[in-house]
Amino acid sequence: MPDQQRHVAILGAGIAGLSAAYYINEELGPAAHVTLLEAAPQCGGWCQTMPQQGNSWFECGPRSFRAANGLETLRLVHLVGLQHSILLADRRMAMARFVFLQGKLMKMGPVSAIRQIGVWNLLRETFVPRRSHSEDDESVYAFAERRFGTGLATLLSAMLTGIFAGDAKLLSVRAVFPLLTELEDTYGCVLLGALCKMVAQAAKAVAARLTGPRRRSLAVAEQWAKEMKRKSLVISALPAYVLADILQASTLHTGANGMDPQAIMVQCVNTLRAIPFSSVAVVGFGLQAEQCPWPRSQMGFGYLIPPSEGQEILGTLMESCTFPDAQPSNVTRVTCMIGKAEHLQGSEAHLVAVAQKALERHLGLCITTGQSAVGVAVETLWTAVVVQRRCIPQYTTGHTKRVAQLQELLHLNAPQLSLAGQSYSGVGVNDAIRVSRELVQLLKKNWA
Structure with missing residues (x-):
């Protein structure tokens, strides 16, 4: 040396x-x-790809990123010369995201989010007193419920199952959403604080993000x-x-x-x-079908489920919808995430059965019989299971x-x-x- x-x-x-x-x-x-x-x-690490039958594959961990909040990733991809290997998502499908609420899939967007939160809760947020200085931290759920009501708290619970595979009632709002606590600490409320930053202090807002x-x-x-x-x-x-x-x-x-x-x-x-760390079972299916075997109104990136719904899975990724060029047109790829401890202790066959029952209930897709709610016949090409033990830290x-x-x-x-x-x-x-x-x-x- x-x-x-x-x-x-x-x-x-x-x-x-x-x-x-x-x-x-x-x-x-x-x-x-x-x-x-x-x-x-x-x-x-957790990023592993397993080739499967039907010229497709199974992703064991992270599999995609958005350019808007993935600039570091995109930059590194270009630096190592992999930019020509980027697989672009179908924009319309990538934007279509669902939440399983009150026993059914609800497509998320500005209107549906406001309806879920409630206009009155958005208006009253300005008058909600800030927390006392003695309360140094609180959970994401407690923060959202205190300032906006249970509607937003439930939506954030669903979102955090997809990011942390964790419970919003335990995750720290200061660690997970530092900007929200900064707005409350500085301006006394979130919505007006965000408006002030956007309109009057845009440059300072960028600096605050870098030093928050x-x-x-x-x-x-x-x-x-x-x-x-x-x-x-x-x-x-x-x-x-x-x-x-x-x-x-x-x-x-x-x-x-x-x-x-x-x-x-x-x-x-x-x-x-x-x-603490959470564990997640990733259960993937490769299905042969002439077209997507669930309703067009439910096609998109996937859906997440808040813990309050009491479902057996955390959510589902509709990978062949989001990335139609990643497999032959007659192959459907769908992946379920399972986080409950009692299921993670079970066999691979048990995890597959849990995922199959969830897909039948949520999408009308019965993999075991090869039938679907839209009348499209399906045949299982492959099934893959990986249990990622202690893979996601809980803040x-x-x-x-x-x-x-x-x-x-x-x-x-x-x-x-x-x-x-x-x-x-x-x-x-x-x-x-x-x-x-x-x-x-x-x-x-x-x-x-």
Whole structure:
């Protein structure tokens, strides 16, 4: 290794770890020697594709992104030369999204959302008092219900089942929707606050997004980076609970300000383990059918189900509707997500049966008999099941404060360790890429 070359170890070769490795190579070149460590037999983390019969495939994890909120992903795709491999969605179908409410699918749009929330609840939001300063955090559901009523709380519950596979009554509004709490804290209400930002402070709004609560971890990371010169850097892109196991087996020789190093390590480990994770079963079907085997009025991206509906699945993705060019025209792909613990403990056959019953109830599609409500016959080409154990972190109330405290402990006692990945400040692929890129930029700045 050349004298001026510094070593960077990246733990985990999922999207976050791979992104960090790529940007280090691009930004630092021969100035850094990268070691990428991965326990699994393949890279990619939860993003895995399994080829299937009928010239189609089954996606085990994240499978698409929207250009509007996926600019980091789109940028990286172009940088690695994969822009010609992008598969474009059918715009009309991608925009058609449903929520299962009151026993039926409801297409979501501005009018239906306002109807669900209630005009009076939107008008009265201006007069709802802000929460007291003593209430540092609250759940997404509690925030939405307090300011807008149960209608919006229910819609957000459905949306968060698709993002977190979690419960809006437990997820932190400060961690999940930091802009909402910022608007209430600053303006006293959400709607007028948003209007003020859009009309009078557009430039400041952009800056606020870049320095808001979701970026606090990076502000701390910038302080660490000053101490990284002439030291090996470790970037952990592992789930928090995996990093906790590694730290527990490690030894911290010195503690800041005379603190007991063992006590510091225990505190870090406990904070990491306090981040809960949800598990999800992904059940996919490849069906041979001359046309889509459910009503045209229900065709679209898919649907989500709030916990209040008491259904057995979290939601369904209508993949062949959204991406009609991803498989032959006579193949329908549909995927169900299951999150209930009692089902996740069952066999693959049990999970398939749960998904089949849900599709029959929600879409009139009976896979077992090959019949559908619209009279289109279907034949099963393939069925695939994967259970992603502890795959999505849950940003429960107090998450932002706990992560900030963890970052501060590491800054003082293990400044060579940086945190990336989805456990801390964003569960999406785009968030993972963004955090990794910004960590590398800090590294480059302080190694110059």
